[in-house]
Amino acid sequence: MLIIKISAPNRRGLKKVSLTTTLKAELGMSLTAAKHMTDQVIEGQDVSVSAHDRATAERAAQAIRETGTVTTIEEQAVNQTLAG
Numbered sequence: 001m002l003i004i005k006i007s008a009p010n011r012r013g014l015k016k017v018s019l020t021t022t023l024k025a026e027l028g029m030s031l032t033a034a035k036h037m038t039d040q041v042i043e044g045q046d047v048s049v050s051a052h053d054r055a056t057a058e059r060a061a062q063a064i065r066e067t068g069t070v071t072t073i074e075e076q077a078v079n080q081t082l083a084g
Helices: 016-027 031-042 054-065
Strands: 002-007 047-051 070-075
Touching: 002 031, 002 054, 016 031, 016 047, 016 054, 031 047, 047 054, 054 070
Parallel strands: none
Antiparallel strands: 002 047, 002 070
16 A cells, blocks of 8 residues: 655745645645645644555645645555455
8 A cells, every 4th residue: 555645844925725736736635635634744744645556656746746735655464354
């Protein structure tokens, strides 16, 4: 699973509306969820969101960076439990 981490250490220049619309467009988030995540970034919190595949993660991360955030992609191992 790929995780996109978003932060805005310098909130000056952060394009709040653009961040919300980018989260909606690139990751299919609802307006409510995208707005909530944007509010968290504005408050100085680091937030994470998952992406389905590498291409989506890279495209979304680039678009999110353009809103004035610091954005990274990390791979997270998925624990799988097999029923025996």
